[in-house]
Amino acid sequence: MKPMTxxxxxxxxxxxxxxxxxxxxxxxxxxxxxxxxxxxxNALSLDEVRLIFLKKRRVWxxxxxxxxxxxxxxxxxxxxxxxxxxxxxxxxxxxxxxDEAVRSSLKxxxxxxxxxxxxxxxxxxxxxxISYVLRRDYVKDVVKILAVVGAKAP
Amino acid sequence: MRTKHSLRGVLxxxxxxMGRFALGVEPLPGVPAATAGxxxxxxxxxxSEAQDATRSLESRLAAVEAELAAMKEQQVTERPWEExxxxxxxxxxxxxxxxxxxTFSYSDVPDNSPLLVYMMPYPTFLMSSVNxxxxxxxxxxxxxxxxxxxxxxxxxxxxxxxxxxxEGARLKDAKRDxxxxxDSATTALSFPGTTRIVRxxxxxxxxxxxGITAGKFVTxxxxxxxxxxxxVVLPAHVPYLQVRQMMPLEQLGLQAFGRVFFGSSTYLDxxxxxSNGRANIVNTxxxxxxxxxxxGLGLGLxxxxxxxxxxxxxxxxxxxxxxxxxxVTVNESGGFESAKMVQLSSYHELIAAFHVLTEYKGLRFxxxxxxxxxxxxxxxxxxxxxxxxxxxDPTPGRYYQASxxxxxxxxxxxxxxxxxxxxxxxxxxxxxxxxxxxxxxxxYFNVQYVAGGLTVRPQADLALKLxxxxxxxxxxxxxxxxxxxxxxxxxxx
Numbered sequence: 001m002k003p004m005t006x007x008x009x010x011x012x013x014x015x016x017x018x019x020x021x022x023x024x025x026x027x028x029x030x031x032x033x034x035x036x037x038x039x040x041x042n043a044l045s046l047d048e049v050r051l052i053f054l055k056k057r058r059v060w061x062x063x064x065x066x067x068x069x070x071x072x073x074x075x076x077x078x079x080x081x082x083x084x085x086x087x088x089x090x091x092x093x094x095x096x097x098x099d100e101a102v103r104s105s106l107k108x109x110x111x112x113x114x115x116x117x118x119x120x121x122x123x124x125x126x127x128x129x130i131s132y133v134l135r136r137d138y139v140k141d142v143v144k145i146l147a148v149v150g151a152k153a154p
Numbered sequence: 155m156r157t158k159h160s161l162r163g164v165l166x167x168x169x170x171x172m173g174r175f176a177l178g179v180e181p182l183p184g185v186p187a188a189t190a191g192x193x194x195x196x197x198x199x200x201x202s203e204a205q206d207a208t209r210s211l212e213s214r215l216a217a218v219e220a221e222l223a224a225m226k227e228q229q230v231t232e233r234p235w236e237e238x239x240x241x242x243x244x245x246x247x248x249x250x251x252x253x254x255x256x257t258f259s260y261s262d263v264p265d266n267s268p269l270l271v272y273m274m275p276y277p278t279f280l281m282s283s284v285n286x287x288x289x290x291x292x293x294x295x296x297x298x299x300x301x302x303x304x305x306x307x308x309x310x311x312x313x314x315x316x317x318x319x320x321e322g323a324r325l326k327d328a329k330r331d332x333x334x335x336x337d338s339a340t341t342a343l344s345f346p347g348t349t350r351i352v353r354x355x356x357x358x359x360x361x362x363x364x365g366i367t368a369g370k371f372v373t374x375x376x377x378x379x380x381x382x383x384x385x386v387v388l389p390a391h392v393p394y395l396q397v398r399q400m401m402p403l404e405q406l407g408l409q410a411f412g413r414v415f416f417g418s419s420t421y422l423d424x425x426x427x428x429s430n431g432r433a434n435i436v437n438t439x440x441x442x443x444x445x446x447x448x449x450g451l452g453l454g455l456x457x458x459x460x461x462x463x464x465x466x467x468x469x470x471x472x473x474x475x476x477x478x479x480x481x482v483t484v485n486e487s488g489g490f491e492s493a494k495m496v497q498l499s500s501y502h503e504l505i506a507a508f509h510v511l512t513e514y515k516g517l518r519f520x521x522x523x524x525x526x527x528x529x530x531x532x533x534x535x536x537x538x539x540x541x542x543x544x545x546x547d548p549t550p551g552r553y554y555q556a557s558x559x560x561x562x563x564x565x566x567x568x569x570x571x572x573x574x575x576x577x578x579x580x581x582x583x584x585x586x587x588x589x590x591x592x593x594x595x596x597x598y599f600n601v602q603y604v605a606g607g608l609t610v611r612p613q614a615d616l617a618l619k620l621x622x623x624x625x626x627x628x629x630x631x632x633x634x635x636x637x638x639x640x641x642x643x644x645x646x647x
Contacts, residue, residue, distance in 0.1 A: 047418040059362045087460025091578020094614035102383040105289040105299045
């Protein structure tokens, strides 16, 4: 039985009993901003996440290099992350990195697919790494969560 | 086997059933309604279908909870990867990229205007340069960048016009660079241009807040000087304050730089530069022409969030603008007696540049202001063309470049049209106003114009531009105002 169904049933039960339940507190479609456990920061604002993914900030406070890992550019998650965190479409991002190559000789972050926990494993194994996954794809205790982008109600 | 649809249907029914029960909307069959002040007497009844359903749901809920607990347990105990997998890898990178543009331009130059000496009066295709970058990052903290500009010039460039008297007598021939080469094997002609090292720098940056660059670097001032690719610059032309190099565009020396963060969206950039400075015409990249070194200090504050970008900053430069020549003194028999470097001219140069930029919901406003002050130490002879344009007696050595003040400023307003239907294409109309007084001692070079245009970015590495510029000129000198029309294709690769 899928966790989605279980969650729906529990939510319905709790609502019927009149117990207050905050909307989308742990929704499976939440985007979790995750980092390697070597990263000393424990929380980031979404503006800070944005500056990191645009490489305007490139070093953690400890002096460790920030290793930014993106999802592949064609996925719905990547589009949603761009819209809700970066404030850019994927097309805008491509223009940004092309222009940034002239400004500061910077290259776009590496892209790793979500499938088979590939990107989550990369965050787990690379010191200083940061990326994002959906809560449904999150594996507990292997990486730390620095921020949450809640799924918007339809 | 229960299907998920049947479970969901039952759960939905449960919600409706229990909600009605909790709200007491209407009495359920077999349960008497309560009356005020009267306790409800429980009548013995047969077990109802509703109660059976409730018990069934409760037991199924308990089973679901047990399954969920088991899944969580499984997640905790099954760690998919071992911590020995942890690596700190770095991938050295080397990349080659660059840009160029092709502009089709027509300038409506007034008849008999001195501008005809410098400007092409015919519709023409123009390509200023092809710039190629090589970027290498061999370690996490060390990187190098080399930017080379390949130019067609000076092949075909007129250095001086032909001079004629008012009676039509030819006084002087025109001087044009014609460095053509004929291949002796094939007899083919070629016209070599030049290469220019725009940047050649090595940088060490262990922290966001500190780095050091050595080599030839772009002067960290303004907006368009740093972002100088034609795909990045919105108009078809960079402003005159940059074209006329009121601030040195690049410097050879050292730069300390960094970025300090305040809060989540605000940061301060700084840069401190030490370089050879510059000289009139002569390039100080091959060596400084005075013992003075130029100093620069730049600061820039940014508020950078997803919805709003605000930038403001400035750069202050102080150096000596000098020219020198080596002189050898020989004795009567022609033997070496002494040698020295003699300064031909020297000026203190103090330049201040300021910039602002804001972007909000597709609207972009930016402006730059640049002021210069040149103070004579040892004066330089004015050029023949300067004297002719100033209507002075063109006797060499009689007049010199005096101390000057300069002022350049522009404002740009642009708007990225919010047309989601054409995503990812971006259409950006813009308008520019610029006033430029490079040196108050050369008022004939003052420029004032308004420009309007359209930039279309169909993809990340391409910009298409259409632009109209109206110049407001000194009519006594230039015989009237001038219009310029330009269409440009800018490419980055």
